[in-house]
Amino acid sequence: MNDELVSKIMDELTKKLGNIDTAKPEAAARAADACCCEAGCNLTEFVGTAVGHTIGLVIANVDHQMHEKMGIDKKFRSIGILGARTGAGPHIFAADEAVKATNSEILKIELPRDTEGGAGHGSLIIFGAEDVSDVRRAVEVALRELDRTFGDVYGNSAGHLEFQYTARASYALNKAFGAPIGKAFGITVGAPAAIGVLLGDTAVKAATVDVIGYSSPANGGTSFSNEVILTFSGDSGAVKQAIIAAREVGKQVLTTLDPATELKSTTQPYII
Numbered sequence: 001m002n003d004e005l006v007s008k009i010m011d012e013l014t015k016k017l018g019n020i021d022t023a024k025p026e027a028a029a030r031a032a033d034a035c036c037c038e039a040g041c042n043l044t045e046f047v048g049t050a051v052g053h054t055i056g057l058v059i060a061n062v063d064h065q066m067h068e069k070m071g072i073d074k075k076f077r078s079i080g081i082l083g084a085r086t087g088a089g090p091h092i093f094a095a096d097e098a099v100k101a102t103n104s105e106i107l108k109i110e111l112p113r114d115t116e117g118g119a120g121h122g123s124l125i126i127f128g129a130e131d132v133s134d135v136r137r138a139v140e141v142a143l144r145e146l147d148r149t150f151g152d153v154y155g156n157s158a159g160h161l162e163f164q165y166t167a168r169a170s171y172a173l174n175k176a177f178g179a180p181i182g183k184a185f186g187i188t189v190g191a192p193a194a195i196g197v198l199l200g201d202t203a204v205k206a207a208t209v210d211v212i213g214y215s216s217p218a219n220g221g222t223s224f225s226n227e228v229i230l231t232f233s234g235d236s237g238a239v240k241q242a243i244i245a246a247r248e249v250g251k252q253v254l255t256t257l258d259p260a261t262e263l264k265s266t267t268q269p270y271i272i
Contacts, residue, residue: 047139050146051267053085056139060132072107076128080104080135082142088121089164089187089229090153094145095125095138096172104129104138109176113223121225125172151270152247158257159226161199161250162189163243165271167236177231178212184236185212188246189229193217195253196228199246206245209234243271 040046047056058080067074084091088111099106108126127138152163165186166173173179177187188203190196193216204211215222215229222229232242251263 047080047136048143050143051150052087052090052146054087054091054143054146055081055083056143057081057083058132058136058139070108070126072126072128075130076105076107078129078132078135079107080127080129080139082125082127082139083123085122087146087150087153088123089162089189090146090149091123091125091142092172092176093149093164093166094142095127096166096170097145098127098138098141099172100168100170101141102129102138103131103134106172106175109172111223113225121223147267148270150266151268152243153266154251154254154263155266156254156258156261156263159191159195159254160189161191161195161247161254161263163187163247163250163271165240165243169233179231180212180233183233184239185231185233186239186243187229187231188243188250189227190250190254191225191227192257193226193228195250196230198253199250200228200230202249203230203232203242203246207234207238207241209238209242240271247271 045057045059047058049055058078060078062072062077062079064074072079082091082095092109095106095109098104104127106125107128108124110124111121112124113121125142127135129135129138149164154161163186165184167184168182169179169185170181173185174181179185188196188199190199200214203209209232212231212233213229217224217226232239255263
C-alpha cells in the first residue's frame with residue numbers, strides 16, 4: 001500500500017510540474033505582449049504599435065548614405081516608417097488616409113512575403129517630409145486607421161479574405177495600385193489564390209466597375225504569395241456593391257476549407 005501511495009503522489013507531482021512548465025511560456029508571452037503594449041518605448045524614434053504586429057517609427061534627420069542607398073530625394077530630411085508582419089491592403093489604405101490628412105508624401109511601398117507563415121504579405125511603407133512632425137503625424141494617423149481597415153479582413157487556418165474601400169483614392173493607393181486619384185476605389189483579396197480569382201470575377205459581375213489591376217502569384221503583383229488581388233474603380237455605390245458581393249461569396253468558399261472555424265472580422269466590418 002505504501003508503495004502504491006508513494007507512486008500516486010509522485011504521479012500527481014509530475015502532472016502538476018508538467019502543467020506549470022507548459023503554462024510558463026504562454027504566460028510569459030502574454031506578459032511580454034502586455035509589457036510591449038503598456039510600457040511602450042522611450043526612444044524618440046518610436047511612434048507606436050497596432051494590429052497586425054505593426055510598428056510605427058520616425059527618423060528626424062536621415063543620414064546622407066541612407067538617403068542614397070534607399071533612393072530617397074534629399075529634400076525629405078525626415079521619414080516615417082510603417083512596418084508590419086501581417087497586412088498589406090489595410091496598411092496601404094491607412095497610409096492613404098494619412099497623406100490626405102498631413103503634409104507628407106509616400107516615398108516607398110514594399111510588400112514582403114510574410115503574414116507570419118500565412119498566405120499573404122507584410123508591409124513596409126515610407127513617408128517623407130521636410131519636418132519630422134509631419135511624418136510623425138502621418139504615422140500616427142495610419143496607426144489609428146488600422147483598426148478600421150482591418151475590419152473586412154477574415155481568416156482561418158486555410159487562408160484569408162480581404163476587402164478594402166475608399167470613396168476618394170489618394171497618393172498611397174495611386175503609388176501601390178495605380179488607383180485614379182480622387183475616385184472611389186476598392187480591392188478584393190483571396191487566399192488561396194483560387195478563391196481570389198473567384199472573388200474578382202464575382203465583383204466585376206456584380207456592378208459596373210473599371211478593373212485597374214489583377215495580381216496573381218507569378219505575375220509580379222503579389223511577391224509570390226498564394227493569393228489573387230483585384231483592384232477596381234468607379235462610382236462609389238458600384239464599388240461598394242462589387243465588394244459586398246465578393247465578400248459574401250468569399251466567406252462561404254473559404255469556410256469549406258476549415259468548417260470548424262467561424263470566419264470573423266479581425267476588428268469590425270466597415271464596408272456596408
